[in-house]
Amino acid sequence: xxxxxxxxxxxxxxxxxxxVRLFGKTLGRKAVHWVASGSVLLSFxxxxxxxxxxxxxxxxxxxxxxxxxxxxxxxxxxxxQLDSLSCxxxxxxxxxxxxxxxxxxxxxxxxxxxxxxFAYLNLFMAMMLTLVLADNALLMFVGWEGVGLCxxxxxxxxxxxxxxxxxxxxxxxxxxVGDFAFIIGxxxxxxxxxxxxxxxxxxxxxxxxxxxxxxxxHLFGVSAAVFVTLMMFIGATGKSAQIPLYVWLPDxxxxxxxxxxxxxxxxxxxxGIYLISRLSFLFDMAPATLHVIAWIGGLTALFAATIALxxxxxxxxxxxxxxxxxxxxxxxxxxxxxxxxxxxxxxxAFFKALLFLAAGSVIHACHHEQDMRKMGQxxxxxxxxxxxxxxxxxxxxxxxxxxxxxxxxxxxxxVWNHSKALWIIGLVTAGMTAFYxxxxxxLTFWGDRRMDDHHWNQVHESPASMTAVLWILAGLSLIGGWxxxxxxxxxxxxFPHWLESSVVVHHAxxxxxxxxxxxxxxxxxxxxxxxxxxxxxxxKLFSTQKxxxxxxxxxxxxxxxxxxxxxxxxxxxxxxxxxxxSFSIFDQRIVDGxxxxxxxxxxxxxxxxxxxxxxxxxxxxxxxxxxTASIGLMVRKIQNGQIQLYLATMLAACGVLTALWVxxxxxxx
Numbered sequence: 059x060x061x062x063x064x065x066x067x068x069x070x071x072x073x074x075x076x077x078v079r080l081f082g083k084t085l086g087r088k089a090v091h092w093v094a095s096g097s098v099l100l101s102f103x104x105x106x107x108x109x110x111x112x113x114x115x116x117x118x119x120x121x122x123x124x125x126x127x128x129x130x131x132x133x134x135x136x137x138x139q140l141d142s143l144s145c146x147x148x149x150x151x152x153x154x155x156x157x158x159x160x161x162x163x164x165x166x167x168x169x170x171x172x173x174x175x176f177a178y179l180n181l182f183m184a185m186m187l188t189l190v191l192a193d194n195a196l197l198m199f200v201g202w203e204g205v206g207l208c209x210x211x212x213x214x215x216x217x218x219x220x221x222x223x224x225x226x227x228x229x230x231x232x233x234x235v236g237d238f239a240f241i242i243g244x245x246x247x248x249x250x251x252x253x254x255x256x257x258x259x260x261x262x263x264x265x266x267x268x269x270x271x272x273x274x275x276h277l278f279g280v281s282a283a284v285f286v287t288l289m290m291f292i293g294a295t296g297k298s299a300q301i302p303l304y305v306w307l308p309d310x311x312x313x314x315x316x317x318x319x320x321x322x323x324x325x326x327x328x329x330g331i332y333l334i335s336r337l338s339f340l341f342d343m344a345p346a347t348l349h350v351i352a353w354i355g356g357l358t359a360l361f362a363a364t365i366a367l368x369x370x371x372x373x374x375x376x377x378x379x380x381x382x383x384x385x386x387x388x389x390x391x392x393x394x395x396x397x398x399x400x401x402x403x404x405x406x407a408f409f410k411a412l413l414f415l416a417a418g419s420v421i422h423a424c425h426h427e428q429d430m431r432k433m434g435q436x437x438x439x440x441x442x443x444x445x446x447x448x449x450x451x452x453x454x455x456x457x458x459x460x461x462x463x464x465x466x467x468x469x470x471x472x473v474w475n476h477s478k479a480l481w482i483i484g485l486v487t488a489g490m491t492a493f494y495x496x497x498x499x500x501l502t503f504w505g506d507r508r509m510d511d512h513h514w515n516q517v518h519e520s521p522a523s524m525t526a527v528l529w530i531l532a533g534l535s536l537i538g539g540w541x542x543x544x545x546x547x548x549x550x551x552x553f554p555h556w557l558e559s560s561v562v563v564h565h566a567x568x569x570x571x572x573x574x575x576x577x578x579x580x581x582x583x584x585x586x587x588x589x590x591x592x593x594x595x596x597x598k599l600f601s602t603q604k605x606x607x608x609x610x611x612x613x614x615x616x617x618x619x620x621x622x623x624x625x626x627x628x629x630x631x632x633x634x635x636x637x638x639x640s641f642s643i644f645d646q647r648i649v650d651g652x653x654x655x656x657x658x659x660x661x662x663x664x665x666x667x668x669x670x671x672x673x674x675x676x677x678x679x680x681x682x683x684x685x686t687a688s689i690g691l692m693v694r695k696i697q698n699g700q701i702q703l704y705l706a707t708m709l710a711a712c713g714v715l716t717a718l719w720v721x722x723x724x725x726x727x
Contacts, residue, residue: 072184082173094176102152132258139193164523182208225312236296243289298330315418323411352392359385395472409453412531416447455492464539492587
């Protein structure tokens with residue numbers, strides 16, 4: 059029964075998704091609400107129970123459901139496992155996910171497609187749980203593709219709007235690029251390990267036990283370990299929105315705001331970090347790959363943070379913030395600090411879900427207005443939303459004692475011990491994060507009111523189903539980081555010890571004095587970013603218009619997001635269209651030309667052969683028939699039934715023959 063809980067954690071939202079989609083309109087909105095949210099809460103309760111059993115037993119829980127693939131070479135089961143890593147992920151997914159479901163009942167209360175929304179949302183939960191609970195890479199890939207499908211359905215939820223539909227398709231297509239690389243890496247790992255050891259398996263335990271076998275194999279000039287991990291990292295860049303496959307995530311704002319919170323905080327975007335952490339033993343064998351991961355993560359963090367500086371859509375600020383924070387997580391993994399990366403996944407789930415849902419509350423209060431330039435002074439109208447958003451902003455900025463401080467500084471401390479250049483990138487990114495987050499606070503809630511009286515009078519606080527969720531997440535954003543204290547505090551840290559049974563944990567080395575100094579520098583940079591935002595957007599010591607004019611080129615680049623989307627449009631989209639047009643011309647002029655010429659040649663041959671048949675073959679046949687018929691007519695006259703004529707004819711013939719014989723005999727003589 060204990061192991062069956064793992065299956066039911068997934069089945070609860072999956073069954074709910076099917077029931078809501080098929081019978082939602084019949085059941086009614088209230089029933090859909092209870093079924094959809096209740097199933098996720100039940101899944102959360104089962105997850106907590108499973109984690110408690112895991113803590114009590116101290117060994118991995120495994121449940122093999124049924125034999126999936128059975129060949130002469132290998133067997134693969136649909137099986138689930140619960141270890142320290144999956145315990146963490148399943149609690150985040152079901153815990154934050156259930157809060158988002160409850161919030162959605164208020165936010166989506168007037169949505170026409172209420173049941174379709176919850177059906178997709180629950181399916182998303184089931185697929186993400188499959189991804190993190192799978193005991194083999196093949197089943198994990200099913201969940202991996204499942205969340206890709208659900209992101210397409212939810213981002214393009216308002217599919218009647220062309221722009222929203224395009225955003226869903228963009229997410230789907232970009233992720234397929236990464237997934238193709240993931241498949242290559244997975245199959246290469248399976249083939250290489252099987253050839254070297256004779257063990258053909260996708261099970262994580264088998265991969266961990268026999269991964270040493272691929273270290274000395276070389277493919278395309280690099281070790282198989284490097285090749286496999288690079289391919290898997292490319293897959294991770296798609297799901298977790300890193301350079302160059304990050305472009306889908308900002309457009310994911312097209313879906314309902316709770317969807318953004320679910321994708322950006324608790325589910326899909328964390329799957330890349332989970333993949334690397336799950337296979338940390340494999341990535342540890344490929345230092346070259348880790349170097350690439352660290353730099354891609356660091357550059358993505360900085361790159362996205364600069365774009366977030368000038369965004370005016372409140373959800374777009376948070377979207378680029380997510381890309382930047384994911385870069386932080388990859389930066390941690392790239393320096394071998396997998397546990398630190400997962401720690402930031404955990405704290406980020408709290409404060410980013412809070413920020414998105416608080417932003418949704420702002421949008422809900424302002425009648426779906428998202429432009430911060432049309433807001434201002436909202437803290438007096440929606441105080442609960444303001445206070446919770448402020449807590450989320452402080453947490454993501456890394457101010458003590460909020461959750462983001464602990465995870466951000468742990469990453470920076472780990473990075474300092476590996477690369478000073480990457481540490482500088484991380485530090486600058488931290489300062490930018492504090493600046494743009496408090497820019498959003500001041501533009502939205504402080505300053506002058508930039509809304510007309512009609513809309514201002516209609517602004518109202520969100521219902522309790524929404525604000526209660528915000529306060530719960532605000533509490534988690536405050537205390538969520540207290541499970542891993544900085545080393546210089548010499549306090550017991552639960553988090554790294556919890557993960558070390560399933561993730562490779564490297565402890566940073568250095569003096570407490572150095573760590574304290576770096577922490578103070580980091581905290582000072584964060585507070586400086588907040589102070590600068592206050593001076594510009596509240597006290598207005600600097601004119602934003604003059605700054606834009608002075609830095610017009612830089613501002614234009616940031617406003618257009620470095621023209622990456624335009625470049626992708628020109629190179630890939632338009633390039634693909636032109637290539638398709640070239641193939642079309644080749645098809646029409648060459649392929650169709652050859653086909654048409656062949657067709658005409660065949661028609662001519664058929665004409666010649668038909669003419670020969672009609673005029674020559676049929677002519678000879680008809681002539682023979684005519685001659686035969688003519689002879690027949692003549693012979694028929696002889697056949698008249700008169701015996702006398704027959705005897706006369708015979709005598710004449712005999713006479714002729716006799717004459718001929720005599721003539722011949724005389725000539726011979």
